[in-house]
Amino acid sequence: MGVLVNKDTKVIVQGITGKAAAFHTKQMLDYGTKIVAGVTPGKAGQQVEGVPVFNTVKEAVAVTGATASVIYVPARFAADSIMEAVDAGLDLAVCITEHIPVQDMVKVRRYMEGKKTRLIGPNCPGILTADEAKLGIIPGYIYKKGHVGVISRSGTLTYEASFQLTAAGIGQTTAIGIGGDPVKGTDFIDALKLFKDDPDTKAVLMIGEIGGTAEEDAAKWIQENMPDKPVAAFISGRQAPPGKRMGHAGAIISGGKGTAADKIKALNAVGIEVADTVAHIGETVVATLKKAGIYEECHTC
Amino acid sequence: MNIHEYQSKAILKSYGVNVPNGMPAFSVEEAVENAKQLSTPVVVVKAQIHAGGRGKAGGVKIAKNLEEVKQYAGEILGKTLVTKQTGPEGKKVNRLLIEEGSNIKKEYYLSFVIDRQTARVVMMGSEEGGMEIEKVAAEMPDKIFKEYIDPAVGLMPFQASRMAYAMHFPQPAIRKVTKLMGCLYQAFVGKDCSLAEINPLVVTADDDVVALDAKLNFDDSALFRHPDVEALRDESEEDAKERRAAEAGLNYVNLGGDVACMVNGAGLAMATVDIIKYYGGEPANFLDVGGDSTPEKIAEAFNIMLEGGQAKGIFVNIFGGINKCDLVAEGIVEAAKIISPDGKSLPVPVVVRLEGTNVERGREILKNTPIKNVIMAPTMEGGAEEIVRLVKEAEA
Numbered sequence: 261m262g263v264l265v266n267k268d269t270k271v272i273v274q275g276i277t278g279k280a281a282a283f284h285t286k287q288m289l290d291y292g293t294k295i296v297a298g299v300t301p302g303k304a305g306q307q308v309e310g311v312p313v314f315n316t317v318k319e320a321v322a323v324t325g326a327t328a329s330v331i332y333v334p335a336r337f338a339a340d341s342i343m344e345a346v347d348a349g350l351d352l353a354v355c356i357t358e359h360i361p362v363q364d365m366v367k368v369r370r371y372m373e374g375k376k377t378r379l380i381g382p383n384c385p386g387i388l389t390a391d392e393a394k395l396g397i398i399p400g401y402i403y404k405k406g407h408v409g410v411i412s413r414s415g416t417l418t419y420e421a422s423f424q425l426t427a428a429g430i431g432q433t434t435a436i437g438i439g440g441d442p443v444k445g446t447d448f449i450d451a452l453k454l455f456k457d458d459p460d461t462k463a464v465l466m467i468g469e470i471g472g473t474a475e476e477d478a479a480k481w482i483q484e485n486m487p488d489k490p491v492a493a494f495i496s497g498r499q500a501p502p503g504k505r506m507g508h509a510g511a512i513i514s515g516g517k518g519t520a521a522d523k524i525k526a527l528n529a530v531g532i533e534v535a536d537t538v539a540h541i542g543e544t545v546v547a548t549l550k551k552a553g554i555y556e557e558c559h560t561c
Numbered sequence: 562m563n564i565h566e567y568q569s570k571a572i573l574k575s576y577g578v579n580v581p582n583g584m585p586a587f588s589v590e591e592a593v594e595n596a597k598q599l600s601t602p603v604v605v606v607k608a609q610i611h612a613g614g615r616g617k618a619g620g621v622k623i624a625k626n627l628e629e630v631k632q633y634a635g636e637i638l639g640k641t642l643v644t645k646q647t648g649p650e651g652k653k654v655n656r657l658l659i660e661e662g663s664n665i666k667k668e669y670y671l672s673f674v675i676d677r678q679t680a681r682v683v684m685m686g687s688e689e690g691g692m693e694i695e696k697v698a699a700e701m702p703d704k705i706f707k708e709y710i711d712p713a714v715g716l717m718p719f720q721a722s723r724m725a726y727a728m729h730f731p732q733p734a735i736r737k738v739t740k741l742m743g744c745l746y747q748a749f750v751g752k753d754c755s756l757a758e759i760n761p762l763v764v765t766a767d768d769d770v771v772a773l774d775a776k777l778n779f780d781d782s783a784l785f786r787h788p789d790v791e792a793l794r795d796e797s798e799e800d801a802k803e804r805r806a807a808e809a810g811l812n813y814v815n816l817g818g819d820v821a822c823m824v825n826g827a828g829l830a831m832a833t834v835d836i837i838k839y840y841g842g843e844p845a846n847f848l849d850v851g852g853d854s855t856p857e858k859i860a861e862a863f864n865i866m867l868e869g870g871q872a873k874g875i876f877v878n879i880f881g882g883i884n885k886c887d888l889v890a891e892g893i894v895e896a897a898k899i900i901s902p903d904g905k906s907l908p909v910p911v912v913v914r915l916e917g918t919n920v921e922r923g924r925e926i927l928k929n930t931p932i933k934n935v936i937m938a939p940t941m942e943g944g945a946e947e948i949v950r951l952v953k954e955a956e957a
Contacts, residue, residue: 335782336785336786359781359782360782361753361780361782361783361786362675362753362755362780362782362783363675363682363712363750363753363780363783364783365680366675366680366681366682366712367712369680370680370681370711370712370713385882397882398882399882399917399918401918402882402917412828413828414826414827414828414829414831415826415828415882416824416825416826416827416828416829416880416882417826417828417829417832418828419880419882419917420829420832420880420916423880423916423917440827440828442675442677443675443677443680467828469828469831470831472677472678473677473678474677474678477678494832496828496829496831496832496835497831497832497835498835498838499816499831499834499835499838499844500831500834500847501814501816503646504814505781505814506814506827506830506831506847507812507826507827507828507830507831507847507849508827508828509780509781509782510677511827511831515674515694515695515698516695516698516699520835536839537832537835537836537839537942537945538829538832538833538835538836538941539836539940539941539942539945540942
């Protein structure tokens with residue numbers, strides 16, 4: 261089970277002929293992902309790792325019946341690629357690309373209104389459903405099938421945290437890297453809604469960071485809508501000075517908003533435990549599962 | 562990216578925003594010459610630094626004659642201003658703006674930013690001009706008005722006039738201020754700004770509307786399509802180490818302490834800064850070396866951290882995801898060769914924590930190539946504690 265993708269999801273790769281995209285296409289295929297087509301304008305007829313390349317998303321979808329796309333297109337063209345995926349009526353578009361101009365993403369979000377596509381990212385590691393499929397760049401070997409859903413604004417922290425979970429014997433359903441940009445397709449609450457409706461997911465790990473108020477909003481949403489699924493969290497950037505961008509475009513304390521302290525306070529206020537340091541994420545999840553009385557059933561590996 | 566006030570005003574003027582006449586000056590003579598050309602009864606001498614709060618720090622003076630212009634320009638140029646936004650070390654003033662004075666009747670606040678939640682550009686206005694907007698937001702949130710802008714149609718006239726009336730502009734100024742809002746929105750979108758702030762926006766004694774101050778910040782990801790903005794970069798306003806790191810393709814933020822760290826990934830890099838502090842160390846920096854680091858890049862990262870004797874110890878915290886631990890280990894070995902005269906030492910303790918892809922091979926490499934001062938950490942917690950302890954020892 262898990263959310264968004266499984267072993268049957270038919271996936272296209274936009275920008276498949278690029279070096280990184282070709283590398284990750286092989287990684288995704290090796291993990292078991294059903295990659296059915298690639299898209300690079302002007303490269304129709306070529307093959308990458310045995311996957312046929314088309315000029316347009318529309319054509320690739322018409323021929324293969326794909327329902328999802330993963331996008332590795334360079335930043336200055338990526339917004340257009342997202343909109344092409346949306347226009348083709350895909351259920352899911354996952355955009356890995358970093359450094360897309362924010363105002364391009366404002367236009368993308370406007371264009372997506374009233375359309376069916378869910379966008380994950382941009383500036384994200386993608387998504388992975390354990391032992392089934394992965395779209396993006398998440399290293400697959402870290403994951404083991406289980407019952408914890410992972411939502412994260414950071415790539416390496418997704419891996420680090422998942423590694424700690426697996427080492428503690430706690431398997432996962434799906435890991436969703438929502439990305440480090442200020443304007444993105446899916447935020448914590450959207451991802452939490454998906455996990456709420458997934459019977460396999462018994463608990464959720466949220467990894468947030470400074471900037472914006474999505475973690476505070478999520479805390480409120482969890483209290484009101486998901487009282488029966490325990491959530492544990494980690495927030496990075498406690499030492500970040502105001503006004504400084506910490507690597508991610510969205511990781512900045514501005515206008516007095518978005519501090520780690522505010523987020524931790526909001527999460528604690530609704531009973532969510534926040535790991536003291538990045539090294540304590542695994543044990544914080546274990547403690548949360550034990551407190552909820554579901555440790556045994558979540559100890560899957 | 563940030564620019565100076567006088568540069569922001571020149572851009573806004575090109576979009577039709579009403580700004581006071583003025584010119585930048587790099588010397589006292591130039592300041593006096595500019596004032597002569599303005600030939601207004603009152604001239605404002607304004608320090609140009611990339612930080613707010615200049616007025617309170619003595620960086621803005623009103624001169625009533627050329628003698629005063631000369632005096633104030635001499636006082637401010639070369640002075641180090643310490644404001645709320647500069648940090649305790651302050652910022653040295655190298656440029657001035659010499660500007661005509663305005664007869665202010667009332668001050669307002671106006672800005673455009675991107676709202677994350679709605680994914681829209683939002684226009685914010687307040688009658689409480691001159692104040693820090695954070696303070697207004699905290700103390701009088703009902704005094705801030707917002708208009709969310711649909712990017713498909715832009716700022717609509719009714720939104721501008723709704724804002725103007727909400728902010729209680731006098732009737733004779735309404736059309737002028739709605740026009741200014743439209744121009745400011747065009748500039749915000751046209752130049753890919755992340756912030757366009759006018760504080761204060763003033764109504765003058767004869768009901769003219771003037772942007773008395775102006776602050777534009779730009780989206781770094783969009784600079785590729787604005788070479789004219791990139792050309793306005795003032796490197797003297799940026800931290801030298803941050804500048805050098807950016808040139809090497811490294812994501813670096815100077816935090817002022819002495820326990821440095823080198824990490825892959827922005828999230829883990831932030832979390833590593835936090836864990837150093839958690840164990841009682843003073844973090845020197847945030848540093849994300851990314852996933853595809855070459856030995857040269859790692860060597861440059863070490864050089865930047867060590868420059869000026871800042872780092873008394875370095876914590877290398879790597880989680881090998883797509884990038885591989887053995888390549889990082891090789892990078893450290895190569896970096897030692899580049900940095901040290903004997904090719905196999907580093908000048909301060911370096912605690913290395915490796916985990917993830919090819920971790921065994923990575924640890925093997927560092928074991929087989931002993932580099933003086935490099936210590937392997939079995940766990941992240943252990944590594945963080947160890948580096949903090951070593952730096953404290955070195956200081957004792």
